[in-house]
Amino acid sequence: MSLSTAPKAKNPAELDWSNLGFTYMNLPYRYRAYWRDGEWRDTGLTEEATITINEGSTCLHYGQEVFEGLKAYRCKDGSINLFRPDQNAQRMQNSCERLMMPKVPTEMFINALKEVVKANEEYIPPYGTGATLYLRPYIVGVGGNIGVHPAEEYIFSIFAMPVGNYFKGGLTPTNFVASEYDRAAHKGTGASKVGGNYAASLFPGQLAHDAGFSDCIYLDPINHKKIEEVGSANFFGITKDGKFVTPKSPSILPSVTKFSLLYLAEHNFGMETEQGDIYIDQLDHFAEAGACGTAAVISPIGGFQYGDNFHVFYSKTEVGPVTRKLYDELIGIQFGDIEAPKNWIQKV
Numbered sequence: 001m002s003l004s005t006a007p008k009a010k011n012p013a014e015l016d017w018s019n020l021g022f023t024y025m026n027l028p029y030r031y032r033a034y035w036r037d038g039e040w041r042d043t044g045l046t047e048e049a050t051i052t053i054n055e056g057s058t059c060l061h062y063g064q065e066v067f068e069g070l071k072a073y074r075c076k077d078g079s080i081n082l083f084r085p086d087q088n089a090q091r092m093q094n095s096c097e098r099l100m101m102p103k104v105p106t107e108m109f110i111n112a113l114k115e116v117v118k119a120n121e122e123y124i125p126p127y128g129t130g131a132t133l134y135l136r137p138y139i140v141g142v143g144g145n146i147g148v149h150p151a152e153e154y155i156f157s158i159f160a161m162p163v164g165n166y167f168k169g170g171l172t173p174t175n176f177v178a179s180e181y182d183r184a185a186h187k188g189t190g191a192s193k194v195g196g197n198y199a200a201s202l203f204p205g206q207l208a209h210d211a212g213f214s215d216c217i218y219l220d221p222i223n224h225k226k227i228e229e230v231g232s233a234n235f236f237g238i239t240k241d242g243k244f245v246t247p248k249s250p251s252i253l254p255s256v257t258k259f260s261l262l263y264l265a266e267h268n269f270g271m272e273t274e275q276g277d278i279y280i281d282q283l284d285h286f287a288e289a290g291a292c293g294t295a296a297v298i299s300p301i302g303g304f305q306y307g308d309n310f311h312v313f314y315s316k317t318e319v320g321p322v323t324r325k326l327y328d329e330l331i332g333i334q335f336g337d338i339e340a341p342k343n344w345i346q347k348v
């Protein structure tokens with residue numbers, strides 16, 4: 001018996017670009033590379049969506065897996081943008097270091113992304129639909145290797161799929177709830193993009209969804225007094241005096257979007273910025289709040305439930321003016337309508 005594999009993606013002409021959601025699609029091509037005897041070999045595109053690995057593989061038993069997420073954007077002139085792929089390459093290298101896995105050099109990473117984007121070009125959503133081509137690079141430890149030690153062989157792959165909004169509301173605020181669970185410990189793997197962090201987040205995420213929230217927000221794992229991050233995005237707040245503040249913690253994922261917003265707030269809008277503590281009993285300092293990430297882009301946070309309190313930041317139904325301004329600037333840069341800071345955009 002074999003378990004189901006996803007059918008081939010529909011013909012691009014049949015896709016409703018404006019209503020895509022965030023769902024796996026089996027596109028024609030993905031990239032593969034195999035690490036054996038100390039080097040990446042057999043690199044290139046394949047049409048095969050499944051991978052066959054040994055039952056003793058470390059990725060199956062010990063979570064020796066890292067991944068990334070970034071997007072390709074179709075511009076008005078038809079060209080294709082990648083947004084800061086070097087930052088994803090670097091973060092994946094950092095994740096590999098933490099899990100004792102071989103790194104993919106930045107140039108190889110970016111060239112592989114470009115190959116996948118070009119090969120699946122007809123699946124890049126048209127400019128103006130707001131949709132993008134999501135790219136999912138990952139590395140897994142493989143081989144007959146049941147002992148708890150790093151694998152000797154690895155597979156690096158990148159697949160793609162067209163996506164719309166990750167949180168259903170788009171720029172409409174949605175509500176979040178503080179989790180009683182922890183996603184990661186301060187000296188654990190929270191700052192690495194590794195599968196285990198997300199396995200640990202499935203149950204708290206489900207509890208949040210069941211209770212009618214978009215997702216949960218994790219608090220600091222030591223005292224549960226400070227905001228850490230959202231299940232799949234970083235948190236930011238705009239103080240009543242106009243400062244952009246985002247949590248600083250060793251257990252949150254260093255978000256490329258968050259660092260980009262910190263830069264834009266400071267350099268393009270002259271705002272004061274701070275990476276610091278956001279205490280859940282001091283939320284009155286904030287006029288607006290949002291979740292930011294590649295998939296989420298910016299998702300305004302309407303209300304935040306913690307214990308018996310329900311705190312509304314700006315409004316339960318309207319996006320705040322600063323959040324909107326940052327969103328417009330960010331997507332303007334990503335889709336090539338606004339000039340990007342140096343080296344942020346790589347043309348495919």
Ligand SMILES: Cc1ncc(COP(=O)(O)O)c(C=O)c1O
Binds near residue numbers: 294296
């Ligand atoms: C836990 C977590 N935090 C934050 C982010 C945002 O990171 P980035 O902006 O690099 O996508 C992600 C991924 O999207 C994530 O999974």
